[in-house]
Amino acid sequence: METNPAFNKYMDRYYDYLGHWDSPSKCGLKLIKRQDGKTLAIATEIYRQNPGTAVTEVVDSLATQILKTSGEAPGGLIFIEHTPDLGSKLTFYGESFDRVEFEWNGEKFSSPVWTRLTKEQVDRMMEE
Amino acid sequence: MKFKLIYPRWEKLEGQTIFYLPPHGPVVMAAAVPEDIEIDFTDENVEDLVIDDSADLVGISMMLTTQVKRGWEIADQYRALGKKVIFGGISTMLHAEETMLHADSVFLGEVEGRLEQVFADFRKNDLKKIYNYLSKPPDMNLIGPANRNILKKDLYYHKGFRMVDLFHASRGCIYDCYPCAVRYLGGRGFRPRPIDRVVEELSQMDNNRLFIVDNSLALDTEWEKELFKAMIPLKKKWVSHTIEDKNEVLDLAAQAGAWYVYQAVFDTSDYIRNRIKQYHDYGIAVEGTILLGLDNQTEDDIKRLIDFLLEIDLDLAEFTVLAPFPHTKAYSDLLKQNRIFDKDWNHYNAGKVVYQPKHMSPERLTELYHYAWDTFYKDEPQTMKMFNLINRVMSKELADGTYTARRRDLADLSFGKKVTDTV
Numbered sequence: 120m121e122t123n124p125a126f127n128k129y130m131d132r133y134y135d136y137l138g139h140w141d142s143p144s145k146c147g148l149k150l151i152k153r154q155d156g157k158t159l160a161i162a163t164e165i166y167r168q169n170p171g172t173a174v175t176e177v178v179d180s181l182a183t184q185i186l187k188t189s190g191e192a193p194g195g196l197i198f199i200e201h202t203p204d205l206g207s208k209l210t211f212y213g214e215s216f217d218r219v220e221f222e223w224n225g226e227k228f229s230s231p232v233w234t235r236l237t238k239e240q241v242d243r244m245m246e247e
Numbered sequence: 248m249k250f251k252l253i254y255p256r257w258e259k260l261e262g263q264t265i266f267y268l269p270p271h272g273p274v275v276m277a278a279a280v281p282e283d284i285e286i287d288f289t290d291e292n293v294e295d296l297v298i299d300d301s302a303d304l305v306g307i308s309m310m311l312t313t314q315v316k317r318g319w320e321i322a323d324q325y326r327a328l329g330k331k332v333i334f335g336g337i338s339t340m341l342h343a344e345e346t347m348l349h350a351d352s353v354f355l356g357e358v359e360g361r362l363e364q365v366f367a368d369f370r371k372n373d374l375k376k377i378y379n380y381l382s383k384p385p386d387m388n389l390i391g392p393a394n395r396n397i398l399k400k401d402l403y404y405h406k407g408f409r410m411v412d413l414f415h416a417s418r419g420c421i422y423d424c425y426p427c428a429v430r431y432l433g434g435r436g437f438r439p440r441p442i443d444r445v446v447e448e449l450s451q452m453d454n455n456r457l458f459i460v461d462n463s464l465a466l467d468t469e470w471e472k473e474l475f476k477a478m479i480p481l482k483k484k485w486v487s488h489t490i491e492d493k494n495e496v497l498d499l500a501a502q503a504g505a506w507y508v509y510q511a512v513f514d515t516s517d518y519i520r521n522r523i524k525q526y527h528d529y530g531i532a533v534e535g536t537i538l539l540g541l542d543n544q545t546e547d548d549i550k551r552l553i554d555f556l557l558e559i560d561l562d563l564a565e566f567t568v569l570a571p572f573p574h575t576k577a578y579s580d581l582l583k584q585n586r587i588f589d590k591d592w593n594h595y596n597a598g599k600v601v602y603q604p605k606h607m608s609p610e611r612l613t614e615l616y617h618y619a620w621d622t623f624y625k626d627e628p629q630t631m632k633m634f635n636l637i638n639r640v641m642s643k644e645l646a647d648g649t650y651t652a653r654r655r656d657l658a659d660l661s662f663g664k665k666v667t668d669t670v
Contacts (some may be wrong), residue, residue, distance in 0.1 A: 139431075139574075140343070140355060142382045166423050167435055171382065175579035200583075211425050211542060211576065217583055233583035 129201050129241070130163045136184045138172025145169045146181070147201070150189060153247050158191040161216075161241070163201040174200055178219055183227040193223040199241060200233070216241045248370070249285045251302030252277065252397065255321055256291035257313040260598040262620070264629050267292050267662050269395070269403045271413035271460055272336045273308045277394035279358040281366055288397040293662045296321065300328045304369050309338040312572055312595040319349040326351070331374060333365070340381065340432055341573045342592070347376065356380025357418070359389040384418070384433075387440050392448035402663040407653035408637070411486060412454040416445045416474055420462045423576065426538060429462050431574035437466040439474075446477050455649050456506070456640065457485040464500075465491035475499035482649045484640045490531070492522060497529045506640050507532035507562060513541075515555040523559045532636055534563035539619060540612050541569060542605040549615050553622050563632050566619040567597035568612060 126132070130147030138144035147163030162181060164174045174181060182198045189196070198219045205212040216236040221228035236244075254270045270290055277286050289296050298321065305325045307318045315338050322332040326349075334346050335354040346353050352374045354365065361380060368374050395412065403410045417440055419433040449457075464471050464487055471491055476499060484504045489511070490497060497505075508526060512519055512535040526533050535556055539549055556564055571578040571587055572595060581587050581602050588609075589601035598616065600609040607615075624632070644650035659666050 140377075140379045140381050167421065170435060172431070173574075173576070173579055175583060176574060211580060233585075235584075 125165070125168070129161045133165075134162070134185065136177070136181050138177050138180075142171035144171025144177070146174050148185070150185075151245055153197075153245075155247060157195045157197055158189055159197045159199065159244055160185050160189070161199045161201050163203060165203075166205065174202075178231050179221055179228040182219065182221060182231075186228070193228070197244065199236065199244070201241075214238070248283070248304070248366070249287060249302045250280065250304050250306060250366075252286055252288045252306045252308060253296060253318075253321060254288070254290045254292070254308050254310075255314045255317040257311055257317065258593065258596065260596055262617075263598075264633070266405065266410065267403060268410050268458065269398050269400070269412055270308070270310065271393070271415065272310050274393040274395050274397060274413075275390075275415075276306070276308055276335060276358050276362075277397045278391055279360070279362045280394075281363055284366060286394075286397050288399075290398075290402070291317070293402040294399065298324050298328070300330060302330065304366075305330050305332045307332060307334045307339075308336040309334065310336055312338050312341060312570070312592050314338055315342045315346065315592050319346065322349040331369065333369075333374070337428075337432055341428060343377075352376060352378065354378045354380075356383065357385050359385040359391075361385070382434075384438060387418075387438055388444065390440055390444065392451050395452070399663075401654075401657060401660075404654060404657045405661045406666060407655060407658040407660075409454060409456070409651075409654070411456045411458045412452060413460050414448065414452070414457045414485075415460050416440050416464070417461045417466070417470075421466055422463070425541070426569055426572070426575055426577045427462070428572050428574045433462075439467060439470045442470075442473050442477050445474060446481070449478065449481050449483060452483075455483055455644065455651060457483055459485050459487040461488060463489045465489045465496075468493065468496060471496055472499055475503040478503035482647050484643060484649075486534075490526075492525060494525075497525065497531065501529040501531055504643075505529075505531045506643075507534055507636060509534050509536050509565075511536050511538070512552070512556060512559075512561075512564075513538065515551055519555075520559050523561065527560070532562040532639065534565060535561045537564060537566050537619065539566060539568050539616055540600065540602075540604050545606045546611065546615065549619070553619050556623055561623075562636060563629070564619075564623045566616060566623070568600050568616050569602070570595045570597045571602055 129149055131149050134146050134148035136144050147165050149161040151159040153159055162174050186196050200217045200219050202215045204214040217233040218236055219231050219233050222230045252273055254273050259265050309318045325332050331351040333352040334350045339346050340355050343353055419436050419438040420429045421437050423430050479502050484506045486507050488509050490500050490508055510533050523533050571581045586603040594601050600612050604612045
C-alpha cells in the first residue's frame with residue numbers, strides 16, 4: 120500500500136471531525152493500543168490541509184468523536200495534541216506535544232487542561 | 248419593511264489619533280438585502296443611536312471584538328421593546344456562542360445570496376436561531392458592488408477632507424498567521440473576485456481614495472497583476488495590505504495608484520529593510536505594523552526593533568500588543584498554557600495586555616508599547632507624518648487630474664461634530 124508522505128511516526132491517517140458549528144474539519148491521527156490496555160491517541164494539527172476548525176479549539180469535542188469511533192472507554196483514552204514543525208522562522212510554528220486531560224460527564228469530554236510534553240516523553244508513552 | 252442596521256461604537260485607543268472610516272461590513276451586507284426593504288443605518292461611532300420601536304427588524308453588524316459588548320447591550324434594549332435582533336459580521340462569528348445569548352438570530356458566514364431567505368423567514372415569524380454558512384462561501388460572482396448609499400457620507404470628513412472608502416477585491420487567505428482569525432472566518436483558500444466585477448464596483452465609487460481591505464493582495468501573482476492593470480485607467484489612489492515583492496507587480500501597483508501599504512515588520516532583518524526600500528523605490532509609502540509581546544521578543548528585542556524602524560525610514564508606524572482573539576493560533580497557544588488572564592472583550596483593543604507575556608510582566612509590556620509610540624513619533628508627530636502622506640497623494644491627484652478640493656461647507660466639522668483638537 121502506498122504511504123502518504125505527510126504521514127510520520129505520530130500520524131498514520133487523516134481523521135475527519137466536526138468543528139465549530141459542524142464545520143467539516145480534518146486532523147492527523149495515530150491510535151496506539153498500549154501494553155497497559157489503554158489507547159493513546161495523537162491528534163495532529165495539519166494547518167492548511169485542515170479546512171475547518173483547529174484541533175485546539177475543539178479538542179474536547181474531537182476527543183469525544185475519536186473516543187466514540189475507537190470504542191475505547193473514557194478512562195482508557197490518553198489524548199495527545201501534536202502541532203508539527205512548519206519550518207517557519209517564527210517560533211510559534213515549531214513542533215509541540217501536549218497531553219490533554221478532560222472531565223467526562225457520561226456523554227462527552229469537556230474542560231480540557233493541557234500539559235506540555237517533550238518528544239521523548241511522547242515516544243516513551245507510545246511504547247508503554 | 249424597515250430594517251434598522253447598526254454598527255456599534257467602540258472605545259478608541261488612548262492617545263491615538265482618532266479618525267473614523269466608513270465601515271465596510273454593513274455596506275457589503277446591505278448590498279445583499281432584498282431591494283424592497285428599507286435600510287436605516289446608524290454608525291454609532293459618528294452619530295447617536297436612538298433606540299425606538301420604529302423598525303421591523305434590527306440588525307447589528309460587528310467587526311471588532313471591542314464592539315461585541317456594546318452590540319449585546321443594544322440588542323438587549325431592542326429586545327426589551329419586543330423587537331427581533333439579528334447579528335452578523337466578523338466579530339459575531341468570533342463570538343457566536345456568547346452573541347446568541349443576546350440575539351434572536353445570528354448569521355455566520357458571507358451573506359451574498361442568503362438574505363432573501365432570512366427576511367422571508369422573518370416575515371413568516373420563523374427566524375432561525377442560527378444561519379450557518381461558515382463552511383459554504385458564496386459564488387464570488389454574486390459579490391456585487393457594496394451598497395454605500397446607506398452611509399451618511401458627510402459624517403466621514405475631517406475639516407472638509409474626506410476619509411478613504413473601504414473596498415475589497417478578494418476574500419480568504421492561504422496563510423495561518425499567528426494573530427489572525429481569517430482562516431476561521433474566510434476559509435483557508437484565497438478567493439479573488441472576478442476582475443470585471445471589481446472594476447464595475449470601483450467605477451461606481453465617487454471617492455478617489457480607497458483602502459483595499461483584503462488580507463493580502465500577494466496571494467496570486469497573475470490575478471494581482473490583472474487587477475492592477477485593470478485599475479490603472481480608473482486613477483484611484485489606494486492603501487492596502489501587503490503587495491507582492493516582485494518588481495513587475497510593484498510597478499503595476501504603482502501605476503494603478505498604490506499610495507501606501509501596511510507592511511508587518513516582525514524583525515530587524517535585511518529582508519525587511521529591503522522590502523521597505525523596494526516599496527519606496529516604486530513611490531509607494533509604507534506604514535509599518537508592529538506587533539509587540541510575541542514569545543520570541545525580549546525587552547531588548549523590542550527596543551532594537553524600534554531603533555530599526557527609525558533607521559529604515561518608515562512613513563508611519565502602528566504599534567499593537569498581541570491580542571489573542573478567539574479562533575487564532577495565538578488564542579489557542581495561550582489558552583493551552585493558561586496565560587490569558589483577562590476575558591473582558593472591551594480590553595481586546597490591541598493596546599491593553601490581556602495575557603502573560605513570556606519574557607516580561609504585562610505592566611512592562613504596556614510600558615514598552617507606549618515607549619514604542621513615543622519614540623517613533625518623537626521627532627515628527629503622527630499627525631505631521633500623516634499630513635506628509637496626504638500631501639503626497641494630493642500631488643499625484645493634481646498630476647493626473649483627479650484632485651477634489653476639500654469641502655468648505657464641512658471645514659468646521661470633524662466626523663459630524665464641531666472641530667476640536669482631537670485630530
